Amino acid sequence: MRIRIADIKDDGLSLDLVEEVSNFSVLRELQEKGESVFSQPVTVHLRAVLVSGMVEVSGRVATHAEMVCSRCLKPAAAIVDSTFELTYTRELPELGDDGGDEGVEITAEDMGLILFDGEEIDLRDAVQEQVILALPVHPLCSRNCRGLCAQCGADLNEQECSCGPQDYNIKFAALKNFKIDK
Ligand SMILES: [Zn+2]
Ligand SMILES: [Zn+2]
Incomplete structure (x- = not known):
């Protein structure tokens, strides 16, 4: 080269x-x-x-x-x-x-x-x-x-799992409690 x-x-x-x-x-x-x-x-x-x-x-x-x-x-x-x-x-x-x-x-x-x-x-x-x-x-x-389910590890491209959107709720709750200091 x-x-x-x-x-x-x-x-x-x-x-x-x-x-x-x-x-x-x-x-x-x-x-x-x-x-x-x-x-x-x-x-x-x-x-x-x-x-x-x-x-x-x-x-x-x-x-x-x-x-x-x-x-x-x-x-x-x-x-x-x-x-x-x-x-x-x-x-x-x-x-x-x-x-x-x-x-x-x-x-x-x-x-x-x-x-x-x-x-x-x-x-x-x-x-x-x-x-x-x-x-x-x-x-x-x-x-x-669609990735893997964060809870059960199922490949969501191939199957639905029954875990529900719990993971998103946890993240969202964390965001709501996040305050920005001015
Ligand atoms: Zn992939
Ligand atoms: Zn799952």
Whole structure:
């Protein structure tokens, strides 16, 4: 997952990259824990252009993962397909020293830039971050999943249970007793 700076010509560089999930440390960990089982490698289509000494990379990252439904614990498919724009630079641009708070150090991150060294940009960390951001925090097997009964554990997608809405009443009572201090 690298871009060679020398390959970026005046009209830019287009690249298609494919990388196995096992080569991304955090994704591999998610896979080993069973939180996200990736059924496809990570693919990246990107375009890199040189703009006043910086490298602007825009593209699309895609993969496919099997997660666990946060309501009913059945498999939930998660399709990752998201666009990104990143700007890499060897050094931070000079800032004027007017108006800034003294002693506050501006980092590359503050400026939305990623520092790199040498003749290549390693995209692995940035691509991994894009995949993680695109994975749902609360995966769902379907938008209408009714989940499990909090009292008897029945899968409400498959059967009604006779527990009634007691759980909701408890939550509602707690809300009614909640006073906001002014
Ligand atoms: Zn579900
Ligand atoms: Zn129940």
